[in-house]
Amino acid sequence: MYTLNFDPAEFLSQYWQKKPILIKNAFPQFEDIISADELAGLAFEDAVASRVVVTKTNDWQIIEGPFEEYEQFGDSNWQLLVQALNHWHPDSNKLINAFRFIPDWRFDDLMVSFATPGGGVGAHIDNYDVFIIQGEGQRHWTVGDKGHYAPKNNDPTTPLIEGFEPIIDAVLEKGDLLYIPPGYPHQGQTLTLAMSYSIGFRAPSQQELFSELADSLIDNNSGLKRFTSSNEPKLASQISTSHQQDMMALITELAANPDNYQAMLGKMLSQNRFELDICEPEEPYSAEDITDYLSQGALLYRIGGLKLLRVEADSESRIFVNGEVFNYPAHIEADINKLCENFSFNNQQAVSLMQTAETQKVILELLNRGYFYFAE
Structure with missing residues (x-):
């Protein structure tokens, strides 16, 4: 059983999606869910999403799994990341249960890291909420404030940034928890052989919601109401302000009707980004x-x-x-x-x-x- 050593209600009112916080000893007497050897073994499997990140001078190399061995990476400056451990390791639910003061639809996955000294990823910004729980070993974490940051090496496609001034600068030890909301830059560096657990929570973007709503309307052959108007612009080439607003009002009208969005949201939010370990029986149960x-x-x-x-x-x-x-x-x-x-x-x-x-x-x-x- 994993029991939080802080008040979830206070956390939700003061920190959730507002600002980062470090909570020392958030899990008293914390025990790792999985051993490093077991984690390494899972990353041998084709169905398990895994990668190794190798730290290089001012750069990082990412090698996608599955893996056959790890000797080529040496004793330092790399880490193994396994996504969605909760899909493959039932004991993970004991830790996830501790965070169910946040609704299940937001939950993304439990990612686990085994890292060697010097292993880590550079300064970066995520678009989701994350709780980082330290297992065995120590990792040094810094978190910056929200702001505008230059992309690493002027690469607009990378989540990495050049750097930031920390508002949190701490070494995490077993049982410590770091919460980081979307948009806050952060960086972790491993000091000793270490295990850490990242519990991520995501929410849909406007783009994703519009796409799902459109697909749902097409599937159900609904949303067929067309624009009508009571006045026309004087210029034939002009789309009048009133026409623009009335067309957008058609979308607002759709979005205001629960019949158009309830099933869409339920289906969308109940799906996972990572493969599930579905256990279909050889013969149907009776x-x-x-x-x-x-x-x-x-x-x-x-x-x-x-x-x-x-x-x-x-x-x-x-x-x-x-x-x-x-x-x-x-x-x-x-x-x-x-x-x-x-x-x-x-x-x-x-x-x-x-x-x-x-x-x-x-x-x-x-x-x-x-x-x-x-x-x-």
Whole structure:
């Protein structure tokens, strides 16, 4: 169990998406989720997104995984990064649970780093919120204030910048936490062999929302209302101000109707950027199989990284799972709430969920899609 040593409500009101903060000993008696050897082994797998960043003089080299060995990198000045550890390592959920005072739809992934002395990435700016938790070892972090910064080597495509004046300058040790909102420059440098964990939270951009809304309207053959006007400009070549505003009002009208955006948002925000470890059964489960497994003491688990989301004030009773819609009868709302709020269920909890036939039907569908699984 990972328990935060600070008040989440105070953090949300004073720091979340406002300013960075270093919290020493945020996780008392912190234990690494995974060993360096286990992490290195995961990066051998094709399905796992991994990379090695080699620090060079005033530059960095990025080598994409999977890897077969690491000896060529030497004893210093490199780090291994594995994205979406939570998709492949079930124990990751214990750490992620500590941050669920932020809604699941924002959660992106848990990235883990094993770094040698001198390993790191240069000064850069991210467009998402990140919590950095230090495991074994020490890393020196600096964070600057928001501002305009020159891109590294005048390269407009790089996230790296030339440098900044730090407003946070500290060495992180086991259990320390650094929170960095979008837009704040930062840089980490490894002092000793070190493990660190980055929990990222993303939100959609205007561009992404418009693109998804347009796709949704096309898929549903909706949004067909056309512009009409009551007056025309005197000049034939002119698009009048009133015409411009009235055309944009058509978009505002669409966006104001929940029927046009609720399903779109649910599908969009329940999807992941990284591959899921979907566990489809060799043969479809039946209701009898569920009863049999539970009678033998089985536990019920959600696969790592899977999001089960609901839209508040939804026009339908449904959940959104990995971009798909699952409808359910309104009278099992309490069961669906438990299903969405928990990553796993002990045997007694699972048996209790299965008491209602309609709930069992939803879970059966999720099991057969490979989104849930039984384990001892």
